Amino acid sequence: xxxLVESGGGxxxxxxxxxxxxxxxxxxxxxxxxxxxxxxxxKGLEWVAVISYDGSSQDYAHSAKGRFTISRDDSKNTxxxxxxxxxxxxxxxxxxxxxxxxTVTSRFDPWGQGTLVSVSS
Amino acid sequence: SSELxxxxxxxxxxxxxxxxxCQGDSLRKYYASWYQQKPGQAPVVVVYGKNNRPSGTPDxxxxxxxxxxxxxxxxxxxxxxxxxxxxxxxxxxxHHWAFGxxxxxxxx
Numbered sequence: 001x002x003x004l005v006e007s008g009g010g011x012x013x014x015x016x017x018x019x020x021x022x023x024x025x026x027x028x029x030x031x032x033x034x035x036x037x038x039x040x041x042x043k044g045l046e047w048v049a050v051i052s053y054d055g056s057s058q059d060y061a062h063s064a065k066g067r068f069t070i071s072r073d074d075s076k077n078t079x080x081x082x083x084x085x086x087x088x089x090x091x092x093x094x095x096x097x098x099x100x101x102x103t104v105t106s107r108f109d110p111w112g113q114g115t116l117v118s119v120s121s
Numbered sequence: 122s123s124e125l126x127x128x129x130x131x132x133x134x135x136x137x138x139x140x141x142x143c144q145g146d147s148l149r150k151y152y153a154s155w156y157q158q159k160p161g162q163a164p165v166v167v168v169y170g171k172n173n174r175p176s177g178t179p180d181x182x183x184x185x186x187x188x189x190x191x192x193x194x195x196x197x198x199x200x201x202x203x204x205x206x207x208x209x210x211x212x213x214x215x216h217h218w219a220f221g222x223x224x225x226x227x228x229x
Contacts, residue, residue, distance in 0.1 A: 108209065
């Protein structure tokens with residue numbers, strides 16, 4: 001079945017770095033943009049970053065720009081999120097999601113199960 | 122701050138109809154998609170575009186859009202519909218994306 005599986009979360013000290021991975025299966029991975037979305041404890045969803053289907057373009061939320069880097073390796077059906085200079089406010093469950101867009105109609109489907117990043121000293 | 126605005130809480134009596142709204146300028150150009158999230162679970166898309174449902178979404182869920190407002194409508198709400206609901210769309214720039222702040226639906 002179509003699925004995304006995240007990994008790489010954990011506890012990290014403020015100011016340090018952490019890398020997340022997202023592996024897709026059950027679909028033609030290289031045909032779709034992939035996003036990262038996060039959710040702080042008890043809070044709502046926040047869009048973080050997107051990489052185009054061919055990896056040629058990336059966009060970031062203001063909160064991530066300059067600190068986070070999204071990349072992909074389609075030979076491994078994997079998207080990465082490298083997070084640097086982490087702060088307490090980056091503590092969240094990080095989800096990767098597939099974007100399906102037809103003209104002006106888009107949806108995020110499926111969602112991974114999420115991986116928890118906790119920034120704490 | 123979110124460019125898409127939702128009411129934080131909405132309640133509905135069992136079996137009645139409820140509308141959850143999402144407002145934002147980008148909705149004049151892009152359709153919204155709607156996500157249901159139950160405690161401890163990842164979000165799941167329930168409605169997207171003009172009024173599309175993925176397979177598996179009950180037909181009591183529907184969507185509509187007018188001007189800068191998108192709506193998720195549940196006709197005959199069931200107890201299992203109690204959840205948080207989020208709208209999503211590209212932002213006005215078209216390059217970024219935004220989620221609404223979420224609406225907690227209570228089924229009485």
